[in-house]
Amino acid sequence: MKNICLLGATGSVGENTVNVVLAHPEKFTIHTFSFFNNIQRGRQLIQLLKPKMVAVGTKEIADYLRSEFPFITFTYGVEGLSEIVALESIDLVLTAVSGSVGLLPTLTAIRERKQVAIANKETLVMAGQLVTDLATQYGVQLLPVDSEHSAIFQCLNGEKIVEVDHLLITASGGSFRNKTRQELVDVTLEDALNHPNWSMGQKITIDSATMMNKGLEVIEAHWLFGLDYDKIKVVLHKESIVHSMVGFIDGAVMAQLGASDMREPIQYALSYPHRIKMKEPKPFHLAEIGALHFEEMDFNRFPLLQLAYTVGKMGGTAPTMMNAANEVAVAAFLEKKISFLAIEELVEKAIQEKHYIKQPDLTTLMEVDKETRKLVASWLT
Known part of the structure; x- marks a missing residue:
């Protein structure tokens, strides 16, 4: 049984993590979790998961829930996140919060020698050198949860990083991938939130539309896999079937394929180094998909992706x-x-x-x- 601390339980990755855990009650339990201010869903998860400790966004929310659930310990704020990851009973911390708030609890988890599964890419973008140095110091392996980095991680299993020629990260192109720069002038929020392939949180969906999300992933890949930015490439792949690829020095290219289902990389991170059966997997039939398409990335069309490469190198x-x-x-x-x-x-x-x-x-x-x-x-x- 692996005791999990889930940071960001009410978000998209958090909800998918809950689904994976509930599908394998003999292997995983969510021992502690956090949410920011979605009290309605947070209450439901408390009743469903029966955690030992919960971190929330504010003291007011903590006090409110404490009166309803007197046998559960509530804490709050960034300090609360660090508190719930540090419990001795925690085996693995999955960071699914959005934004820079994930940095300090991730550093705490590493210092406490917890296994860390990262879905919060901003942590490595903000402080990649500090995080990876600390992980090396404490002997903690960082397990990627993003579908792209999980794909690379899986393709590298059993391989030597010195034999890698390049990484090839795929990008769906987001909500506006078929629009020109001129056509972006008057797009609406509702249009931007309508991602063609994935169901994600609002912030990451907007980042996908600007291609900032892919830029963050490039920087994250640099720190996770230790490769220079010149060896990390991005290709437009609208079907989101090939989640990423690794090219080797002998010309071989390995790709990881699958349905657009975040449960797959989440479950792999939770069960690593083993694979376990997926409950009710999404159908995946290449013959029905028929064809896969790839295009060169247009950095003029997506200037924030170019900016990410620039600041990553800086x-x-x-x-x-x-x-x-x-x-x-x-x-x-x-x-x-x-x-x-x-x-x-x-x-x-x-x-x-x-x-x-x-x-x-x-x-x-x-x-x-x-x-x-x-x-x-x-x-x-």
Whole structure:
């Protein structure tokens, strides 16, 4: 039995993780979990999972639920996230929260020598060097949960990283993949949230439409697999059947294929290094799919992907600045305060105006994250 701490239980990845765990009650249990402010769903999950401890967004929510569930320990805030991952009984921490909030509890989990499954790509974007160095120091393996990184991880099983020529990350293209730059001027929030292939949370769906999500994945892949950015490529693949590929120095290319079902990479991370039977798998028949299509990535069409490569190579505080600016800009778009294309403008402006530090420590990264958010927010008023 593997005791799991699930950070972000009410989000898309969190809900899929719950489904995987409930399908295999003899192998997994969600011992602790967190949610931010979805009290209705949080209450349902408490009743369903019967956790030992729950972290929520605010003290008010914690106090409210504590009166209803007196036999469960409630905590709150970022400190609460670190508290629930550090319990001695936890075997694996799955980070499915959205945004920079995942960084500190991930570092705590590593220091406590918990197995860490990462679905929160912002953690490695913000502080990839710190996180991977700490994981090496404490002997903790970082297990990827994103479908693209899980695919690469699976293709690399039994292989030597020195024999890898390149990684090939596939991109669906998001909600506006068939639109020109000119056609993006008047797109709506509702249009942006209508992803053609995946059912995801709002923030990641917008990131998919701007291709920032793929840029974050490129930076994450750099840290997870230790390859230079010149060896990490992105290709447009609208079907989302090939989740990613690995090219080797002898010319062989390995690909991991499957249905668009987040339960697959989640279950693999939970059961690793073993595979277990998927309960009620989505149908997957290549003969019915018929054909797979791939296109070169157009960096002029998706400038935030190009920006991600640039700041990834810069390193230091640049990825932290990009991520913070993007989170503020996407939140503003979700609140209908700015246009879709203004997301790109704000992120690019933040990178140009913010002071760059080459070798930051954790305190500096957190301060830069905070300052960048304040700066971008000031442009919205």
